[in-house]
Amino acid sequence: MLNKVVIFGVGLIGGSFARALKHAGAVNTVVGMGRSPASMARALELGIIDVVGGDMAEALNGADLVLLAAPVAQTGAILAAIAPHLRPGTIVTDAGSTKSDVVAAARAALKDKVAQFVPGHPIAGRETNGPDAAIIDLYQGKKVVLTPLAENSAADIETVAGAWRACGAILHTLSPQEHDKVFAAVSHLPHLLAFALVDDIANKPHAALLFQYAASGFRDFTRIAGSSPEMWRDISLANQPALLAELDAYMAQLTTLRAHLAASDGAAIEAVYANAQHARQQWSEAIETAETPAPK
């Protein structure tokens, strides 16, 4: 049981963490911290948080766990503001989509207290946001990746892992570098590609005609281009080296496929498409089985 949890940012990610912990009876008091008084008031009204925090020292006093769930661009500033008031026994974690940059920011801001910071990334998201988007079961059956530091104690890592398990999540561990390479490939690159396609179409002179005939395939392919431009700008920049490497590999793949198409090489095109279809089918069967909760 955690006595006091402080959450920076009480939208979809932070608010759902609070709701799930409360639902599991895993926390006594949740203190919300954030820049928008309206969001804080709404989170309080919805029962997501028990207290709207103001003064940093008071908010952190006696806290067992601090979750950073504000936009990642604020991570460094929040860590710097926390640092002077961070006492032994308080563990800080985050929910950022990139980890190498967060670790660097944490080392810079927390200095000799960095052992108290256990980086994390819940793999759950939607296009909705704000306290009203927060739900009890956002993390149910979903993965949370922790990327612990060499300085972290096993007990502190377990405190963070235990909180996420109480939310129904399945815990995984990667190094920050592994994490960033993996998510560059399976998340950050697809977002960049979807944004690029919609922008490409929107800038054509006959964009209105094109959009008129876009159908369900287009809808699903571009769903992630409905995500927050600011958030994905920050993620793209934060994971720049890994994302550039994945983008280069993909552009090389497109160059090859273009050559097959220009040469009318149906067998080579079909080989690429068939390998993709097969791999996706295997993935879909494995993942959907793993993430579908057992019937009650």
Add this chain to the structure above:
Amino acid sequence: MLNKVVIFGVGLIGGSFARALKHAGAVNTVVGMGRSPASMARALELGIIDVVGGDMAEALNGADLVLLAAPVAQTGAILAAIAPHLRPGTIVTDAGSTKSDVVAAARAALKDKVAQFVPGHPIAGRETNGPDAAIIDLYQGKKVVLTPLAENSAADIETVAGAWRACGAILHTLSPQEHDKVFAAVSHLPHLLAFALVDDIANKPHAALLFQYAASGFRDFTRIAGSSPEMWRDISLANQPALLAELDAYMAQLTTLRAHLAASDGAAIEAVYANAQHARQQWSEAIETAETPAPK
């Protein structure tokens, strides 16, 4: 009322056309033609067709309308087989995803009877196939694009349009060339990009690790990579010139975006992402409003 409709291919597209026409009371007899005796027997058993056609002359005798809904690679061969038995008063249409190549095939096969061929493309599809996938309302509220020939009579075009309207579809008209440019951009290119991404990931040495962390964004982005490799090979080749042009434009877009990322130009990246998000939101609101049937 159509007295006799002949359908080549009684899977999702052809079978749903038959079901919808029957449901609307718009046809007396549906004759199914196809290479798989098992599929034909199943379509008969399900009541999708009334007769399994065998002899081409007999099947076409007295037919008002013929729909080609077999894989597009068979279009030329089917048209050539139809040609000698095609009598005045019978109109032929198709459901292919590309139109310039179909028009060329129709001109080659039907010669002086080409005026009887009205090309079409219903914008409806799923990953399912076969007679069991056929449903009454596949076309309800969906677009059907006709790309008439200069030789078509207004009355023949209206017969095809009327059949699709009886299925609940909304009729649009484009030239074959316009059609192929539009669908290269909003359908064929996204399919190629999704296949390319999954193949790219599947070929990496750490593919298993990557797939393990792929989540809902990846699932939606790559859903169309679950489509038939043969069908999309054929579509890619059939629409080669327009698809190459769209692919080149997209690769130029990626090259620009890569330069922004390499230069850490957050403002330029955000401009692309924000334009895409805005355009997609507008599209989503307009399309989803248009395609959602009014409450009954």
